Amino acid sequence: VTVDLDFFRKIASAAAAETLPRFRRHGTVDNKIEGGFDPVTEADRAAERAIRAVIRGAFPDHGILGEEDGGERLDSRHIWVIDPIDGTRSFISGLPVWGTLAGLTVDGRAEAGLMSQPFTGELFYCDGATSRYEGPGGGSELVTRKTMDLGAATLFTTTPAYFRGRKRDAYDRLEGCVRLARYGVDCYAFAMVAAGFIDIVVETGLQPYDIVALIPIVARAGGVVTASDGGPAEKGGEIVAAATPELHAKVLDILNAR
Amino acid sequence: VTVDLDFFRKIASAAAAETLPRFRRHGTVDNKIEGGFDPVTEADRAAERAIRAVIRGAFPDHGILGEEDGGERLDSRHIWVIDPIDGTRSFISGLPVWGTLAGLTVDGRAEAGLMSQPFTGELFYCDGATSRYEGPGGGSELVTRKTMDLGAATLFTTTPAYFRGRKRDAYDRLEGCVRLARYGVDCYAFAMVAAGFIDIVVETGLQPYDIVALIPIVARAGGVVTASDGGPAEKGGEIVAAATPELHAKVLDILNAR
Secondary structure, eight states, X not given: OOOOHHHHHHHHHHHHHHHGXXXXXXXXXXXXXXXXXXXXXXXXXXXXXXXHHHHHHHOTTSEEEEXXXXXXXXXXXXXXXXXXXXXXXXXXXXXXXXXXXXXXEETTEEEEEEEEETTTTEEEEEOSSOEEEXXXXXXXXXXXXXOOOGGGOEEEESOGGGSOTHHHHHHHHHHHHSSEEEEOOHHHHHHHHHHTSOOEEEEEEEOHHHHTTHHHHHHTTTOEEEETTSSOSTTOEEEEEESSHHHHHHHHHHHHOO | OOOOHHHHHHHHHHHHHHHGGGTTOSSOEEESSTTSOOEEEXXXXXXXXXXXXXXXXXXXXXXXXXXXXXXXXXXXXXXXXXXXXXXXXXXXXXXXXXXEEEEEEETTEEEEEEEEETTTTEEEEEOSSOEEEEETTEEEEOOOOOOOOGGGOEEEESOGGGSOTHHHHHHHHXXXXXXXXXXXXXXXXXXXHHHTSOOEEEEEEEOHHHHTTHHHHHHTTTOEEEETTSSOSTTOEEEEEESSHHXXXXXXXXXXXX
């Protein structure tokens, strides 16, 4: 399987054609879950259709698992896991820190992936071998920061409120150990781990389509992404991404301490 | 005093020439306050010098109050209040949600202001009469969303942790009333109130240079910005920005309830 920048650009362009015209337009928000607030836009649905068409055209025998429309050909060894707008809350708030995610799993392991931010014109991607950035100022390799100590680390999570009970206590312990803790920005935080400007992202309640694309981007840049129990991250749940193996081990120690 | 788009573009360009080349570069962070984490970059300092030069050139008798270098000619009726990088934590984390702020007070009241985001190429500004946006997709008037009810509102704050004791209780009450609460993004949240995609921003511990530029941008777009006691926002402290007067009144009621 060849997954190169050209292919990722096709996915990013197809998605952007649906998302960007609807970004910062009023009246495109509705509620997916009655009573809760889980915004889905027309952009989300249309972009997923567009991404599926690009994948089907290039890899007709690959499976596809999406946020909006479920799965197809999930018995394939190769499965694309896509989220047309990761960070819908940022999207509906007009903030340019959402992204389009498309990740390729082979036999269940994430091998390649794309995070695209069309308003800023940025791509963060892993072609299976290296992680790279393409943006308005040009391209570069993505390399994590060599942070070893929690006391020197910047930590991001969507919000501490997502951690409940003992998990909240564990998160709070971690936050108490780091140099800087900030909230929000979803996939963009993982991209910045790969780029070397954030050291740790911890999230809970992730779906596979929230994380699969980001795993190889961070890992091939030098970082580590696992579930908080140290197992594979591909199934989502509680996820730890860290800039170095050493830092990752320290985060897991704190989250799993009793 | 004429403060038009051309002048704001000069400020934005002068600042961007110092900030952008240092955005997403490693090794430009230090600590302003021993023991705390208050990052200041070379970009911050250099951009403030550049902005001051532009203001002095256009308005030699105006005063200038900056984050980095203090005040000059503060006995003038016209005082510019500037923050070269509002959102330094986002800046050092590689996130494009910081901004350059320059606001003009006349006899102590904020009358005009600029928020510039050079990585995205966006200007949000008020020339004293109207609030406008200039970005990669063109320009438009800024108009707040006509949200009247807390239950329909999106709320932003940097982090609830900044509210202490009874103020935290009041903040939590407010968060419990809104449709969606999100954290972070500093000046960008105020810009999105003006643009009609966020309804409420509540912050505490603001300095004048964090808020003065944003007051007229939000107010001339149809919103209301005051201190949480209803007084003028120009001195900073605990600040409430809301998309409509009706929503603003409801926020103040909740924050000041006993």
